Amino acid sequence: MRSFDRRYAALRGLIDGRLASLVPRSKPRDLMDGSRYVLRTEGKRIRPVMVMLSCEAAGGRARDALDAAVALEMLHNFTLVHDDVMDDAPSRRGHATVHTRWGVNTAILVGDVILGMAYRTLLRSHARNLPEAMELFTEGLVEVCRGQGLDVAYERDSTITMRDYYRMIDSKTGKLFSTAARLGGVLGHASPRHSRSLGIFGQCIGRAFQVQDDLLDVIADEGHLGKRIGGDIVSGKKTFLLVEALRRARGRDRRHLRLLMSRRRGRLSAGGERRRVDLVTALYARCGVMDAARERIRIETGAGLRALETLPRSGAREMLRWMAGMLVQRSY
Amino acid sequence: MRSFDRRYAALRGLIDGRLASLVPRSKPRDLMDGSRYVLRTEGKRIRPVMVMLSCEAAGGRARDALDAAVALEMLHNFTLVHDDVMDDAPSRRGHATVHTRWGVNTAILVGDVILGMAYRTLLRSHARNLPEAMELFTEGLVEVCRGQGLDVAYERDSTITMRDYYRMIDSKTGKLFSTAARLGGVLGHASPRHSRSLGIFGQCIGRAFQVQDDLLDVIADEGHLGKRIGGDIVSGKKTFLLVEALRRARGRDRRHLRLLMSRRRGRLSAGGERRRVDLVTALYARCGVMDAARERIRIETGAGLRALETLPRSGAREMLRWMAGMLVQRSY
Numbered sequence A, B: 001m002r003s004f005d006r007r008y009a010a011l012r013g014l015i016d017g018r019l020a021s022l023v024p025r026s027k028p029r030d031l032m033d034g035s036r037y038v039l040r041t042e043g044k045r046i047r048p049v050m051v052m053l054s055c056e057a058a059g060g061r062a063r064d065a066l067d068a069a070v071a072l073e074m075l076h077n078f079t080l081v082h083d084d085v086m087d088d089a090p091s092r093r094g095h096a097t098v099h100t101r102w103g104v105n106t107a108i109l110v111g112d113v114i115l116g117m118a119y120r121t122l123l124r125s126h127a128r129n130l131p132e133a134m135e136l137f138t139e140g141l142v143e144v145c146r147g148q149g150l151d152v153a154y155e156r157d158s159t160i161t162m163r164d165y166y167r168m169i170d171s172k173t174g175k176l177f178s179t180a181a182r183l184g185g186v187l188g189h190a191s192p193r194h195s196r197s198l199g200i201f202g203q204c205i206g207r208a209f210q211v212q213d214d215l216l217d218v219i220a221d222e223g224h225l226g227k228r229i230g231g232d233i234v235s236g237k238k239t240f241l242l243v244e245a246l247r248r249a250r251g252r253d254r255r256h257l258r259l260l261m262s263r264r265r266g267r268l269s270a271g272g273e274r275r276r277v278d279l280v281t282a283l284y285a286r287c288g289v290m291d292a293a294r295e296r297i298r299i300e301t302g303a304g305l306r307a308l309e310t311l312p313r314s315g316a317r318e319m320l321r322w323m324a325g326m327l328v329q330r331s332y
Helices: A002-020 A029-040 A046-057 A062-087 A098-102 A104-124 A130-154 A162-187 A192-219 A231-235 A240-248 A251-262 A270-287 A289-308 A315-329 B002-020 B029-040 B046-057 B062-087 B098-102 B104-124 B130-154 B162-187 B192-219 B231-235 B240-248 B251-262 B270-287 B289-308 B315-329
Strands: none
Touching: A002 A029, A002 A046, A002 A062, A002 A315, A029 A062, A029 A098, A029 A104, A029 B130, A046 A062, A046 A162, A046 A192, A046 A315, A062 A098, A062 A104, A062 A130, A062 A162, A062 B104, A098 A104, A104 A130, A104 B062, A104 B104, A104 B130, A130 A162, A130 B029, A130 B104, A130 B130, A162 A192, A162 A240, A192 A231, A192 A240, A192 A270, A192 A289, A192 A315, A231 A240, A231 A270, A240 A251, A240 A270, A240 A289, A251 A270, A270 A289, A289 A315, B002 B029, B002 B046, B002 B062, B002 B315, B029 B062, B029 B098, B029 B104, B046 B062, B046 B162, B046 B192, B046 B315, B062 B098, B062 B104, B062 B130, B062 B162, B098 B104, B104 B130, B130 B162, B162 B192, B162 B240, B192 B231, B192 B240, B192 B270, B192 B289, B192 B315, B231 B240, B231 B270, B240 B251, B240 B270, B240 B289, B251 B270, B270 B289, B289 B315
16 A cells, blocks of 8 residues: 555656646746646646556556656646636635636636647657547547536536436546546557456546545535535535435425526525535435445446456556545545 | 639638538537537638648648648637637627627637547548647647737737737737648648748738738728727727837827727727727828738738749649738738
């Protein structure tokens, strides 16, 4: 375990180092400062570490996947910057969001230019199978936009089912995880079978990750989370908890949830927000949806790990397994 | 001339046909409808036609550059959608802008997904030198974001010189024109020398095009332009006319312009806007900056056409020459 920790820190160090060096010191200042700010803000770097480990698990060298890994992290950051604009989120990872510091126009451009620099970085990887990597990367980009589009569309839709929910998170979150694992596979020259397995592993872990993320919105520690508890409840986001609660709730609870689901983000006072969060959290507890979420996380993680079994035994494979466990046990 | 017209229409037809078929009929509806709306709105398709003709002028077949051409048009459209959000422009090419019809959030995503689909289309071109094409395309993307960033930054800067102005338009407008010409060159297997010439041609024509665009803001016919006359004046955009007028104006005119340059887009009444536009247009005429713009267009076009001379004589080369002339004579 300690050695996994150490290796994770080492890979993260490589990734952070590269990310910190990517934005040139040129004009326009706001755009470059904003981009540097995003790429230097501390993150867990799960996706890029997954790229590097998947490459190694497929038989390649982790180092050879560094550029692709960094590119994928940038793709992820591009989505965060634009998502934060769309959600008008004030903070992320405990820091002010780009549009809060530099305005919406600069934030849109920061996202755009980070995406451009992500492609630039991927192109630099000079892999023999670069076109295949580019294709995976691009499909990841298109799908993650679709997922975010579903998320936006769902905000005004009070008829979201569990199936809709999975469709949304498979695109919005799962796709980048599966892209990470498959991208590593491509760079490590994985066989089609192993490549498929890595894709399934990524998708399942991505699902587990997103359900965990939804869960943390109501049970996490605010200081660690780096954002307000109950933010999803206030904004009316269609989370696992909300969709599952609606399936389970009866009577007054059900009516209350229906109302919540149909309501668009309204301006509430701080006290009003706090009351709504407390009310809905209590309702979630009554319906047992927190436990349902934990069960779902267990199931998806199990499916992901089973897919991983088809790859040959290796240190990298064991570390991917360890990572999966770590992700679903995280408390922020 | 008639045959050039016909060929242009034919190439445009191919490009429009491909653009119309690219967006799948899938969910989320707003995102897909918005993307289809953008790609189907009529445009001059200058950049993609330039890709195809440059490919042919370099010795390739225009048809082989169709995917790359369409990809570049999509890259251009991505910038338009996001620029319109940033400028809060109500209409474009005579149609309501995406954020006006579907809201800012969907417009941000429409831009993003169009860019993703642009890369997808470029990847589909299966050219032997695809990595080189991808690199050109990506550098175009990064540069155009930088140019737009400069444009945004200049809005609040009252010290913009002609040099700053060229730096901005070379990135914001010139880069996509030079990328168009060079992309065609790459796909037509141009020699390094011809590739360089095509790049210079594109950049010069891009400059001429942008100065013409600035000029049309005050002299065009509103119905044809598809947007309000004097929009740049109202928004305080740093156009060729404004920057050149500041270099020339003295006394009261100069003080007036300084004030205008330092002022951020303010909410004026319709009458107030009209008065400002009339006032500044009269001032421009007094300083002779419209004629200076025409002279600049002539110089840049000439430089572009000279660069083109280094390519072997061909129908495609003559047509590029014809296009350059057509662009600077356009009245909208």
